[in-house]
Amino acid sequence: MGETVTRYDDDMTRIMQDPALWAEYHLKQKPRWYQEQILRHPHNRIVLRCGRRLGKCIEGSQRILNADTGAYESVASLYEKQIKHTPLYSLQEDYTFAKTKSFFIEDNGIKPVFRVQVKHGAEVVLTGNHPVLTIDGWKEVDALRVGEFIAVPKSLPVFGKDSPGLNRAKMAGYLVGGLTQTKKGPILNISAKEVVPVIAKTAAEVGVSIHKKTDQNYFFHDQEKQFLELIEEKETGLPKEIFTYDKTHLAVFLAALYDTNGWAYKERIAEIGYGSRNHEQIKEIKHLLLRFGIDANIVRRILAEKPYYQLMIYAKKQVISFVDQIGLYAAKDYSEVKAFAETMSERETTLPPKIWEYIEKERVAKGMKKYEVTGNKAEKFRKNVGLTEEKAKRYAENLQYPFLYDLARSDIYWEEVISIVPEGEKQTYDVFVPETHNLIVEDILVHNTWTMVAHMLWVAFTCNGGKDPRGATCVVATPYDTQARLIYNELTKFIDENEVLSSSVKSRTKNPYFIEFNNGSQIKLFTAGTKSGSGGGSLRGQKATWLYMDKALSLYAVMRTEKLCEFKET
Helix, strand or coil: CCCCCCHHHHHHHHHHHCHHHHHHHHCCCCCCHHHHHHHCCCCCCCEEEECCCCCCCEECCCEEECCCCCCEEEHHHHHHCCCCCCCCEEECCCCCEEECCCCEEEEEEEEEEEEEEECCCCEEEEECCCEEEECCEEEEHHHCCCCCEEEEECCCCCCCCECCCHHHHHHHHHHHHHEEEECCEEEEECCCCCCHHHHHHHHHHHCCCEEEEECCEEEECCCCHHHHHHCCCCCCCCCHHHHHECHHHHHHHHHHHHHHHEEEEECCCEEEEEEECCHHHHHHHHHHHHCCCCCCEEEEEEECCEEEEEEEECCHHHHHHHHHHCHHHCCCCCHHHHHHHCCCCCCCCCECCCHHHHHHHHHHHCCCCHHHHHCCCCCCCCCCCCECHHHHHHHHHHHCCHHHHHHHCCCEEEEEEEEEEEEEEEEEEEEECCCCCEEEECCEEEECCCHHHHHHHHHHHHCCCCCCCCCCEEEEEECCHHHHHHHHHHHHHHHHCCHHHHHHEEEEEECCEEEEECCCCEEEEEECCCCCCCCCHHHCCCEECEEEEECCCCHHHHHHHHHHCEECCC
8 A cells, every 4th residue: 555645745845845945944034035036046057156145244333232231332342252142123024023032243354335324314334235124125235226215123122221320320411411521621511491400409419519600500520530431432422331221210311411402392393302513422312212212313414614413303203202201300391392292293104105016016906996995085195105104004904915014013114215325445244143134233124144055055955956865065165264154154053043954964064164964965165266375276176066156256266166166967
């Protein structure tokens, strides 16, 4: 009696023969459409010249938020400390953020980088091949254009555990916002009369000696080292300890900060603002507000022939949120601006105009009238403007369109790119997030792809889809050892995280980079660039089922590499 072939057997056969399905099943990574095209290559190729899927890098000074402690540290600093298990906020498949378990950082050398800035002032410095998220999916900076919209977080609800005392947090806010160094010593300048007595009381409670110069100025004594040390980074940004404050202490600090150089306004609109010539400080305050779910807009102006930056909160929900969460700790009275904001209509859009292309395509495919999508015959399709959260949810429900519904209830805003500027060559680092392959850097969502690694693992694990039952050989050629090490590390991370893959590996070595599987398959990594030392000589005579070449290799190196290798297939 013959064996019965089950549905499970059929499914597993399809998975083994389809690298995209295999990656989704074994690596727990669902490929996007362009990754599927690469993995499900239609030709019987044996040489795959990979686009720069690896080696996409972040400039060293760019910062990452620790999702447990609130610390806000540069990529370079994290690399130097060899920190590998810091949890981050990362985007899930349903467009919501969640904590990751860990990440890994590799030195990727000096690379040309670009500064990408969005309309509300967030900016990030990346290599040209680093992807950011658009409505159409992940797009590399090289392909990104001014006017496109990319994803930024609506909120980063991360607070530390530090509670140094509410009066210290308040005093820190006053000093960071109002302290000025003069020839006669530090002077605390305060313009709001209602704040002056509060400062005097706070100073007394923390043991700080100050005395009046005028009704709105105080001398601050140099000997108060605990606070002078706290603000010694004022010229570059906020004191590092602020970022690890718990929620209450952080709110108190921000309230005091706004007591110094902040304002509230109500007439045509309600607005809350803060001004400073210190751009770095303004960006960091914007980041801290984001922890409370408050989206503030950085506006650059020229004041007395020098740049001056304003941090503006305009939208109804944002103004009310500021007053409810931060304003309650302030010496200033925000009650009138809140009352005015509550009378305003909510016009905040969360989805960019391009979403209309997807709505229209879905509408036509389902044969629906426009009024059936809107649920209101009087409501027009306004394709030149973005879409509010409320409308997006309603349209998604009427269309029965999961993609739109996920976007409507997502944790992201879509911000317009206003500039992409070359920043020269800088020290860069590759940040790898095993779980989701994306992370938030400087409050902008970025990605690290995995296509080449997935293809190699599929070839080795399945013996090239069953075409080489005695084992398949993957040979990787990179311009530098750094690149080879990066790819090897990503391979091993996927292997270590999967019990089936891990048990299928016979041996691994780092010199040379070599992985051998129980089924006879092998993955070998070599350098072939002009500065590789061996000049590609180590590749000579290597038998390859598949040859993977980094796009960064010169055309000469590519041709030389192809000639040096021997292929099992013809």
